[in-house]
Amino acid sequence: MRPIPIVSMTLVMAIAAILLPDSAMAEMSKKKQAQYPAKDELPDVNHPLVKKWVAEIDWSKVPKIPIAKAVIPNCPDCPKGKKGVDKNACWWTCDGCVAHDDIEVCPREKAWGLTYDDGPSEETPRLLKKLLQANVTSTFFVVGSRIMEYPETLIQEVKEGHHIGLHTWSHAGMTSLTNEQIVAEIKWAEKIVFDVTGLKTKYWRPPYGDVDNRVRAIVRQMGYKTVIWTKEWDSNDWQIPDKTITNKEVFRNFKWALSTVPKMKGGIITLEHDLFTQTVNVAGPLLDMGMKKGLEPMDIAQCVNDPEPYQNSALLSQKEAAKKPAVAKPDVKPAAVPAKPVTPQAQTPLVAPKAASLPKPDGKVTEDEDIAIKKVQTSGATQIAWSAACLAIVAASALLSL
Ligand SMILES: [Zn+2]
Numbered sequence: 001m002r003p004i005p006i007v008s009m010t011l012v013m014a015i016a017a018i019l020l021p022d023s024a025m026a027e028m029s030k031k032k033q034a035q036y037p038a039k040d041e042l043p044d045v046n047h048p049l050v051k052k053w054v055a056e057i058d059w060s061k062v063p064k065i066p067i068a069k070a071v072i073p074n075c076p077d078c079p080k081g082k083k084g085v086d087k088n089a090c091w092w093t094c095d096g097c098v099a100h101d102d103i104e105v106c107p108r109e110k111a112w113g114l115t116y117d118d119g120p121s122e123e124t125p126r127l128l129k130k131l132l133q134a135n136v137t138s139t140f141f142v143v144g145s146r147i148m149e150y151p152e153t154l155i156q157e158v159k160e161g162h163h164i165g166l167h168t169w170s171h172a173g174m175t176s177l178t179n180e181q182i183v184a185e186i187k188w189a190e191k192i193v194f195d196v197t198g199l200k201t202k203y204w205r206p207p208y209g210d211v212d213n214r215v216r217a218i219v220r221q222m223g224y225k226t227v228i229w230t231k232e233w234d235s236n237d238w239q240i241p242d243k244t245i246t247n248k249e250v251f252r253n254f255k256w257a258l259s260t261v262p263k264m265k266g267g268i269i270t271l272e273h274d275l276f277t278q279t280v281n282v283a284g285p286l287l288d289m290g291m292k293k294g295l296e297p298m299d300i301a302q303c304v305n306d307p308e309p310y311q312n313s314a315l316l317s318q319k320e321a322a323k324k325p326a327v328a329k330p331d332v333k334p335a336a337v338p339a340k341p342v343t344p345q346a347q348t349p350l351v352a353p354k355a356a357s358l359p360k361p362d363g364k365v366t367e368d369e370d371i372a373i374k375k376v377q378t379s380g381a382t383q384i385a386w387s388a389a390c391l392a393i394v395a396a397s398a399l400l401s402l
Helices: 006-018 048-055 124-133 144-148 151-159 179-197 213-221 247-259 277-292 313-322 380-399
Strands: 070-072 111-113 115-117 139-142 163-166 296-298
Touching (some): 124 277, 144 179, 151 163, 247 277
16 A cells, blocks of 8 residues: 555645635535636636736736637637647647646656546546545546535545646636636636635646647746646547447557556556546546556656645645744655655644735746747647547537536
């Protein structure tokens, strides 16, 4: 059994002390829900909070890349042929371009960045049970607006040592949005996670992997790290509800991907989902298959050896340290061996940060000129798969009135 790493332990202790009374309800009250934008809908950019958040961005740092066309609302289509993609855009899904700070692999060999997107949902607790049994932590990239229905599930994720990242407010393709809409999608999702847990998120995954240099320049200023997934390690579980792939095919594809592990130089990040019954049904067997082959599942903060998985991790640690004698300060330095679990030092529950005392995003911006663009060959099939992903998810969402 692996020891629970310090990151997870810290979160467990933090959340135990910071649960808000409202968050203990199965669903947020209608009154509380009314404080947020509607479920699965683009937030209003004229809201005073959005205007405030937009004013905090240095727009001179954001490149003027055209907004992508969307054939389906908020689900952009790749231009036909590679020539149609602006090279300066570094548009990951359409041309496979990766920016220098995109996270698409775990550096350490055998490390398996385990991620589940699109929840929380009524299916998530079943997955949590499996992960608890396996003594494994993962990153949940949550859709902000879905937390209104399942705040308890979000809390359970944190209590059980999992790491929370954002997957926007309404699951829109970000390159098809205006600058203001991008800010609103991230910040409303960030706000609801903070309101429920006291944690200020630091990692996000763009829905459909839809990110370009305009989107990156905005989210960086809000303190975010972009996480995509390793090529060939999309489980394609999202296609099962749409019946374009069977469970058997998902397992066969994963088995094939696992056969490449011995030749790989680093670790991997997989893409799975906790939104549908069918996707959670395959999650357990996929986890067992990977572990049997020697992969070590972990959340994204562990995968990249980040001892501060949230933007307010340091603040939480400082508050904790201030309550203790100097000799007992928690050790938050990175482990000497990358991504290896560290024995927890802090044993006292952390104090909930007050919203007013939270630090603002650090505002550090990487100049676009500094972006080292790494080209990855992508076939036309990738573009087709993406369009299919949009279609399938839109169809499935309509089916379930999501
Ligand atoms: Zn998604």
